[in-house]
Amino acid sequence: MERRLLVLYGSQTGTAQDVAERVGREAQRRRFACRVVAMDEYEIATLINERLVVLVAATTGQGDEPDNMKTFWRFLLRKNLPSDSLSQMSFAVLGLGDSSYQKFNFVAKRLHRRLLQLGATAIQNVGLADDQHDLGPDAVVDPWLSTLWEIVLQSYPLPPGLEIISSDVLPPPRYKVIYVDSKMESRRKPQGIQNGPGAALCLSQDSSYSSESPFFARLLSNERVTATDHFQDVRLVKFDISGSGIMYSPGDVLMVQPSNRFDLVDDFLSLLQLDPTKQFYLQSNDPDVTVPSLLPKPCTVRYAVEHYFDIAGMPRRYFFELLAFFASSELEKEKLREFASTEGQEELFSYCYRPRRMTLEVLQDFPGVGQLVPFEYLFDLIGPIQPRAFSIASSLMVH
Numbered sequence: 001m002e003r004r005l006l007v008l009y010g011s012q013t014g015t016a017q018d019v020a021e022r023v024g025r026e027a028q029r030r031r032f033a034c035r036v037v038a039m040d041e042y043e044i045a046t047l048i049n050e051r052l053v054v055l056v057a058a059t060t061g062q063g064d065e066p067d068n069m070k071t072f073w074r075f076l077l078r079k080n081l082p083s084d085s086l087s088q089m090s091f092a093v094l095g096l097g098d099s100s101y102q103k104f105n106f107v108a109k110r111l112h113r114r115l116l117q118l119g120a121t122a123i124q125n126v127g128l129a130d131d132q133h134d135l136g137p138d139a140v141v142d143p144w145l146s147t148l149w150e151i152v153l154q155s156y157p158l159p160p161g162l163e164i165i166s167s168d169v170l171p172p173p174r175y176k177v178i179y180v181d182s183k184m185e186s187r188r189k190p191q192g193i194q195n196g197p198g199a200a201l202c203l204s205q206d207s208s209y210s211s212e213s214p215f216f217a218r219l220l221s222n223e224r225v226t227a228t229d230h231f232q233d234v235r236l237v238k239f240d241i242s243g244s245g246i247m248y249s250p251g252d253v254l255m256v257q258p259s260n261r262f263d264l265v266d267d268f269l270s271l272l273q274l275d276p277t278k279q280f281y282l283q284s285n286d287p288d289v290t291v292p293s294l295l296p297k298p299c300t301v302r303y304a305v306e307h308y309f310d311i312a313g314m315p316r317r318y319f320f321e322l323l324a325f326f327a328s329s330e331l332e333k334e335k336l337r338e339f340a341s342t343e344g345q346e347e348l349f350s351y352c353y354r355p356r357r358m359t360l361e362v363l364q365d366f367p368g369v370g371q372l373v374p375f376e377y378l379f380d381l382i383g384p385i386q387p388r389a390f391s392i393a394s395s396l397m398v399h
Contacts, residue, residue, distance in 0.1 A: 010069025
C-alpha cells in the first residue's frame with residue numbers, strides 16, 4: 001500500500017500555511033511521502049488520483065475563501081462534476097476562523113460538504129479552530145491532529161521495521177544556502193526584485209501585478225487624518241502609480257508589502273552576528289518547495305533581513321520547537337520546548353501572544369541561541385513579511 005499524503009491549504013495571512021506545513025512535518029515523521037501545496041498551485045485535475053488528502057482552509061472577511069484557493073474552489077463548484085468524482089479519496093478538513101465573525105469557519109464547512117457531495121470519504125469531522133480562543137487555533141488543532149494520526153495509522157500502518165521518527169531529531173532545512181564571491185557577483189546585475197530606497201510595494205488583485213510580480217510605487221505622502229488625541233490613527237497614504245496601467249475603483253483593496261525598520265534590522269544582524277554584505281543563492285531541498293520569488297539573485301543577508309524575514313511579527317509555535325534544537329543552555333532549551341509543547345500553550349500565550357512580543361524580542365530574551373542558528377534555518381524559523389491590505393479612497397475619474 002502506497003503511503004502518500006497530500007496536504008492542500010488556502011491561506012490569506014500565512015497561518016493556514018503554517019498549520020499545513022506542520023501537518024506535512026508530522027506526516028514525514030510517520031514515514032509518509034508528503035506534499036504540501038497551496039490549493040491554487042495544485043493541478044486540480046489530478047485530484048481524482050489522490051487517496052489521502054488533508055485540506056487546511058482559512059476563512060477571510062465575511063466568509064470568503066483565501067486568494068490562493070479561489071481557482072480551486074471555483075473548479076469544485078462546477079455543476080457538471082459527477083457525484084462520484086472523488087469516490088477514491090479519503091479526506092479531512094481543518095478550518096481556521098474567528099468566532100467573532102458571523103460566518104465562522106464558513107469556508108471549511110462548505111469545503112467539507114462539497115467534497116462529500118463529490119463522493120469523497122471523510123475520515124474525521126471537520127476541525128473548527130478559533131482565533132478567539134485563549135490559546136489560539138492550537139486549542140483545536142492539537143487534539144484534531146492527534147485524532148487524525150490515530151485514524152490514519154489504522155489504515156496506513158508503519159512499514160515493518162520502521163518507527164515514528166522522534167521529535168528530538170532535527171529536521172532538514174527547507175533551503176540550501178549557497179554563498180557566492182561578492183567580488184565576482186558585483187560585476188553581474190542582480191536578477192529579480194530590487195527594492196529601492198523609500199519604495200513601497202503595491203499589489204493589485206485586478207491587474208497583471210501580484211505578490212510574485214509586484215509594482216514598485218513611489219511614496220508621495222503619509223498624512224494622519226484623525227486628531228492627535230483620537231484613539232485611532234487613521235492615515236491617508238498617497239502613491240505614484242504612473243505608468244503601471246493599474247485600474248481601480250474606490251473601495252478596492254490595495255496590497256502593500258512592508259519592510260522592517262532599519263534599527264530592528266541592525267539589532268537582528270548584530271544579535272545573530274550576521275555579515276550583512278554576504279551574498280547568497282537559495283536552492284530548495286524539496287522539489288515541491290519553491291524558492292521565494294521576492295528575493296533577488298544573488299541576495300545579500302541585509303536585504304533578506306530587511307525585506308523578507310518578519311522579525312517584527314509574532315513567532316509561531318514551531319519557532320520555539322525548532323529554536324530549541326540550537327540552544328546550548330539546558331535552561332533555555334527546556335523553556336523553549338515547554339513553549340512548543342501542548343501543555344505549555346497557556347504560558348506561551350502569556351509570554352508571547354498577549355503582549356504581542358516580536359520575533360526579535362524573543363531572540364533577545366534567549367541571547368545564547370540566536371548566534372548558534374545556521375543561516376539556512378532562519379528560513380524555517382521566521383516566516384516572510386506578509387503584505388498588508390488597505391482600502392483605496394480615490395477614483396481614477398478624479399486623479
